[in-house]
Amino acid sequence: MTFADFGxxxxxxxxxxxxxxxxxxxxxxxxxxxxxxxxxxxxxxxxGTGKTAAFVLPIIQKILRxxxxxxxxxxxxxxxxxxxxxxELAVQVAENAASYSKHTDLRAAVVYGGVDxxxxxATLRNGVEILIATPGRLLDHIxxxxxxxxxxxxxxxxxxxxxxxxxxxxxxxRIIDLIPTQRQTLLFSATFSxxxxxxAQSYLRTPVTVEVARQNAAADTVKQVVHxxxxxDKQRAIVRVLxxxxxxxxxxxxxxxxNSRLGCAKLARALERDGIKAGAIHGDKSQxxxxxxxxAFKSGVIxxxxxxxxxxxxxxxxxxxxxxxxxxxxxxxxxxHRIGRTGRAGSTGxxxxxxxxxxxxxxxxxxxxxxxxxxxxxxxxxxxxxxPVSSRxxxxxxxxxxxxxxxxxxxxxxxxxxxxxxxxxNSAEKKVGITPARPxxxxxxxxxxxx
Numbered sequence: 001m002t003f004a005d006f007g008x009x010x011x012x013x014x015x016x017x018x019x020x021x022x023x024x025x026x027x028x029x030x031x032x033x034x035x036x037x038x039x040x041x042x043x044x045x046x047x048g049t050g051k052t053a054a055f056v057l058p059i060i061q062k063i064l065r066x067x068x069x070x071x072x073x074x075x076x077x078x079x080x081x082x083x084x085x086x087x088e089l090a091v092q093v094a095e096n097a098a099s100y101s102k103h104t105d106l107r108a109a110v111v112y113g114g115v116d117x118x119x120x121x122a123t124l125r126n127g128v129e130i131l132i133a134t135p136g137r138l139l140d141h142i143x144x145x146x147x148x149x150x151x152x153x154x155x156x157x158x159x160x161x162x163x164x165x166x167x168x169x170x171x172x173x174r175i176i177d178l179i180p181t182q183r184q185t186l187l188f189s190a191t192f193s194x195x196x197x198x199x200a201q202s203y204l205r206t207p208v209t210v211e212v213a214r215q216n217a218a219a220d221t222v223k224q225v226v227h228x229x230x231x232x233d234k235q236r237a238i239v240r241v242l243x244x245x246x247x248x249x250x251x252x253x254x255x256x257x258x259n260s261r262l263g264c265a266k267l268a269r270a271l272e273r274d275g276i277k278a279g280a281i282h283g284d285k286s287q288x289x290x291x292x293x294x295x296a297f298k299s300g301v302i303x304x305x306x307x308x309x310x311x312x313x314x315x316x317x318x319x320x321x322x323x324x325x326x327x328x329x330x331x332x333x334x335x336x337h338r339i340g341r342t343g344r345a346g347s348t349g350x351x352x353x354x355x356x357x358x359x360x361x362x363x364x365x366x367x368x369x370x371x372x373x374x375x376x377x378x379x380x381x382x383x384x385x386x387x388p389v390s391s392r393x394x395x396x397x398x399x400x401x402x403x404x405x406x407x408x409x410x411x412x413x414x415x416x417x418x419x420x421x422x423x424x425x426n427s428a429e430k431k432v433g434i435t436p437a438r439p440x441x442x443x444x445x446x447x448x449x450x451x
């Protein structure tokens with residue numbers, strides 16, 4: 001099958017060819033005909049398999065009849081609305097929509113928080129047929145009477161498992177109440193829990209379900225490895241992994257995921273001190289800072305991108321060679337999205353997890369979700385020292401549980417009594433007057449207590 005078999009308009013086919021695509025991926029081959037037929041749809045597929053084009057292409061085809069060369073905003077109302085949970089994913093979808101519609105008179109735009117609204121307001125007032133948005137910022141524009149959803153024909157919830165999470169549900173419901181009930185609704189995601197599927201039924205009418213490969217699984221192009229490492233030694237373990245990749249002639253470029261914003265920034269600074277060009281991206285960064293960091297990463301100015309889960313969904317960097325989990329996510333489904341940043345579009349990639357003994361339950365949850373045991377291996381040899389690695393049978397319970405890293409949270413272990421350590425008398429603590437007898441984990445609870 002080729003994209004020509006879908007009966008897409010020649011203008012759309014030309015844009016697809018210019019992007020270098022000829023053969024659709026499985027999710028595209030199965031979903032596009034149903035979307036073109038007007039069916040509501042729930043699409044589940046592994047990350048990096050082309051879900052975005054699976055709904056963007058048929059959307060452009062379906063609303064192409066409304067295309068107008070008129071400069072009047074009234075001739076360009078919002079016909080299709082795509083909601084995403086993150087800014088990065090919104091930008092990625094918007095780039096796809098712009099690329100595939102560039103030979104038509106359709107207009108595509110994106111709105112998201114973290115940036116000034118003025119430019120977005122001007123764009124919306126000029127008229128746009130395809131709008132990609134994060135829920136909060138869209139509601140801001142609706143409240144300012146800049147965005148009108150009364151002529152929306154197609155609604156897409158991208159990364160629907162997160163969109164339907166209770167944190168997004170109130171905003172989502174407010175937006176849906178403003179869209180005509182006679183619409184086509186599409187839900188796309190890499191993961192669908194039974195609870196989410198049940199909740200989604202309230203938004204769809206007799207939907208078609210398209211599931212490509214096994215749900216809750218990483219792409220076959222991703223090689224997964226687990227290294228059992230004490231939390232205090234994870235930074236040194238990262239250095240060893242990167243040194244080993246260099247010796248093997250592999251790229252050092254990688255994304256390293258952490259669970260906290262503070263831990264993300266701290267790790268990036270520590271890697272810089274180790275001579276590794278690193279940058280951080282997390283929720284406390286402005287959109288401008290995040291964009292600059294991503295651009296530097298894509299261009300190779302920095303080798304390592306340390307990120308929280310803001311980068312786990314929607315960050316599409318072609319041929320990303322490696323993803324490292326510095327900490328396992330608390331939600332097992334987020335692990336799939338994290339490692340889905342590599343092994344995309346048929347490329348191969350490595351997903352490496354550094355796991356402390358206290359994360360045993362998190363690892364068990366991930367393996368249960370993926371219905372497979374992950375391969376536990378020893379750390380590669382290197383000049384940097386790190387904690388010894390043992391087999392699965394012993395390492396998950398025998399690795400010493402250190403708390404010298406104040407930004408590593410052990411969710412399933414009771415707090416141990418503080419022990420004396422050389423860390424308690426370092427110069428940094430003397431400068432801020434930290435009481436040596438208090439455990440460093442106090443940083444998680446509101447900072448160190450001064451004398």
